[in-house]
Amino acid sequence: MAKTQSKKHSKASAPDTSSAAPVPTRVLAMLFTAFAGTLGVKAWEERTAQNDALMAQQTREAMAIGGYVRSEVLRSQTAMNVILERSTRIGEAKKAAKLDKISRTIAQQDDAEAILKNENHAAIFSKDINGQWWEGLLPLSRLTPTPEGEREFDIFSSSDISLGAKVERIGFSRKISACAPVGETQLSVCVSRNVELLSIADYNRLLIYLLLLLAPGLAVVGLVGTIKTNARRLGHESEARKEIETHWRELEIGGQNGYWTWNRQSGLFSLREKTAEMLGLVPNRDLTIHEFQELVHPSTQNKVVSELDRARRDKSFQVNFKGNGSFSSRYFEMQGGPFQDGLSGIISDTTDRVRAEARSRISENLARSVVDAYPGPFAAWDQRHRLLIWNKTFANIFNLPEHVLRAGASYDVVMAEAAKQIRIERPISGSESGREILLLSDIWLNFYDRPTSGGGLVTVGLDMSSLKNHEQSLLGKEKKLRRLVLELDRMQGQSEEHARKYSEQKNKAERASQAKSVFLANMSHELRTPLNAINGFSEMLIKEIFGPLGDERYKGYAEDILSSGQHLLDMINDILDMAKIEAGKMSISTREIDPVDAVDSAIRMIRRRAEDKDISIKLDVSDDIPDIEGDHRAIKQMVLNLVSNAIKFTDAGGAIKVSITKENAFVRVSVADNGIGIPKKDLPRLAQPFEQSSADESRNSKGSGLGLSLTKSFAEMHGGKLILESELGVGTTVSFLLPIDPPQKNKTQKIA
Template structure:
């Protein structure tokens, strides 16, 4: 222990002496460098002073020639380079104070009469003064910048007792203000900067030229010398320390490396097992493959280690052998491998091999190495998505009418066969086609196209094949567009036939008026035409009912499958866009189904097929159920929804479902036409032998001229304050019809801009219980 301390003491003493010697050598070299720097700086300042002195001599010669009238002022300006003003002192004194000439005149006046000299001004001008032959002094101005160019790495200062002017770099604050009394000097400043200053007087004047050059406290050569000295000290020290530590350090490194390798192997094994992955290496020179334990388990091998490529082919089905061989052959050219294939029993997994070419650290030979992953779940998810897409496509293809889906930029995403066939676009349609291009392309198949008077987004199209299509376009939540068409050829023909019958009836009525003698025959003909018209109306209603039934069947399939895909009941869809498309299809399908249900109910009522089932019920119960169903829609618009039901109401003979539907229709209309933050009150009370159901809102109200039209099928308010109100106009008509089927009635009152109250009265005893009293009151 003592020997070690003596050894270390001797080593430290030797290093200390070496450090001291090198430090003294560095200090001496630095002093020599600074003396050389100051000598050079002093020589440069004297050279600059000599330049100013020669400029002064030249200026005096020019001034003397001008004063003797031997030289004009303009010629003198051309000869004297750098002089931009040459005037008499008397003229210069007339210049305003603070100007260049004014300040030059003020300085020149201090010179005794008849003497010449050179001065500085605060404007940075050198002023040369000379007396002319007649005793009138002349002065000449020369900017300092005309004599000296702006130094880049130094600061130049010219000063006299009355003025000072500096330009160039400012490396050390105040260094140029100090004129060394005994020659050049070096001053230290902030930020590790030292500045050398040298001043030289200009002969024949009180002007001095000072040059200041900044240099870092440690120059590059100083740092280099320090580094060299440090290396000279560090080299023996490191050699000594290395000799004493080499053996012990080598032993520690071997132990640490062994521990690190064991820990890395353990962690890699845990990661591979947790990720259901393995490692493989393939030597294309020997055509052998090494499989780790995890890779052997994925392929179903009973052991790991070195195997052949034929062993790998034995774990894959026969139909995949050619693809595997091709992937390995291609890997030799491109330098990487990616392959997915199913493994046969007992593994029964889908595996994926990924790897690239690298050099073996032991043999140095190029080998392919990578990982093997279990991708069975991903493969099954992809299969489920493809199956769901096939089911959805089959449902849409089963829809008899045209169907198309567009994205937010109105580019075609999907269409069914009917869309292409109806418009003759079998060879034209392609994914990504714009909506405008499709409109132009289908023009050849369209004979007549007109917008529906009931809905601006509904178009009636007559095809050249003789069929009529009702095309409805609705926006999707993501900004896209859904196009659905329905064949209404029969309906259009019935309407045309009805119009023809009405025209015949009008002509028959006119003929009856002209010929009184044919009154009996005309009356009989009128009855026949009326029967035909009623039959046509009945046929239209029956067609609407049958058409709605036919439309609901494919729509239910579309809604069901889109809801399954949106909720991912059969598994994840993968890409997020598929879920958005499913939601768009579900929303549009539900909206279309609601419209069809309203049309179906109206058609049943007009055809006399709608029936109600009355029973003793609490009148408040169906109202409460309807409000619970629609309350969320009111909360989305921040509308206050209030149920005001009277106490101790008697039971009523009525259809529970019909009352709930009537309240839903009225409250839905109220929410639609009430601004955010409004209020809707639903009141239920007894008024004589009837129960009053009223819905009052604080919405936009109804113009007086429109109130008489409402309650008829497909009638809507024309003035809606530019509000977007989707609907068919069947809500009030259905409510009125349901009320009349109960033996009741519908009332409507409104103040435009303040609110609306829509109510229906139902007799407590059920249909027919009021008898002639209600009929007489309605007639009155």
């Protein structure tokens, strides 16, 4: 009987496992299936990455072979050009360029260095010394290196083949092929090779994935057994909560943590000594919920209250909060959960951790700003060559999609995707990790992979497009220069002949100029003598010295004769003066004079002509005009020329103002009118001999066109200059500057 009661007691004290939740086998099966699917996707991604890497490698090899082919084409074409541009020795050109055949052609191939002629030959073109085009057939077997292993090289026309790389499955193997253009030719080179469909590495990878798939299966079986075992070992709720209390106390002892409890019945918080010390309170003091909230900063009070309310419903919690009052610069973390008739947990001082995280965020933001500010592509990788950080230029320049360019992405995967945008890639001489690449967007980069001290990797790129373009320009100019050297050799003899002819023509021109001067000197006397007689007799007729002429019309005719003769005499004098100036024989005799006297004398001489045309002339002189070193006759002639021009191009009723002012070391004489003005296009040429304005083609402006030219020459002979300003329809102002001190006395004086 005692034994029976003992057995019943033991059964009553054992935990009831019959009510335990059944093992979630269906959920475990779904997890196992998801893991198997993930391994399959991973295997497919690695196979795709392997194909991308093979295509990138094949593309780089195609680019390298393309460069080799282009160098062979340029070598043959250069050899052919050098010989044909000097002579027409076709046999020598064929031998030097290693051609199978060379023949004359009509087509001029200026747009391409070479084209595909047939399945065995490429055609190159060149001009001979006579400008005739020749076509050379270059065997394709010479353009590519000898294949090694299972590689195959083929050359096609650029219009018949598509560029890039591809993978084709042929039976139990894969064919990797890539095609690349050959410089500025119409050729494209293709490189292909066969790879096993499944290699030993693929079989090893498959075996590893099977082991990885079996491992979680075994783990699931063990987990089910563990769950069943633990279900049998579960005790009463009081024992579990004692373990929780032990856990919190152990945490308090092990670090900067403080233990607390909350009693559901009294509603009070009990704080251990370390907890009270952290919060700045008296040890072993009980607090109400409201008093405890006052220890929390207002910005985080709601979050703490919400978590405590959730914990009252038998939920574990963890919340971070900021201290209040004198502890507002401190940060804490509160953890807890159900315990007996209330809650218990720990409070940890996390101030150092929060500040460290803030500093880390600042450093990370600073690093991100520096990386984004770098103008070229930039990326950083960790010890396992997984992507850590990159800038926008790295993503944009290689056109990388978001699903590839992400944190944690493999270096090989990212660079395989970037290789799709690379047209040419070659190592940089003198650099172990640098390479020079040309993108499909015609951007040249110097690309470097630099190891870091922590075992990581930094990838940087420098844009060298402008330098490369300049280099290509220099190569083109060098080629043109070689041709020019040959052309200069041929032109040297012609230049010597031209120099001899130029010397002869120069001597003829000097003799003609001398003959012109002699002619003008002789004609001066021959022209002036009869003109003086004509002017004198016509003036006698006008004044009726020997009695009346009879008919009044005779007097009018005599006035016309006198006016025409004086005009012709003025023109002859201007032409002779200009001839003397051009011959360098014109000189002025300077002395100390009052410039106002010369200007006033000229105005008095020409005032009658202005009054006859109903034009007023006004002289305006400043008070500070000094004496200058000048030629009285030349200054008077300059004023006569300018006022005469003003009268010609000013209508009746107009006004002319002559002003004399002092400007720094110069005296300015200006003649301003309100006449028809001068177009802006005529201003630059009016100071040249025999040039006249086109402002009014219908106006009969008699003259030789030498007035402004003579005035300009006289002003420059004094050391001054002529200034011409005009606006069409408003008027014209012509000024000349005369230095107060002659140039030989003050050579450093400049016109203001």
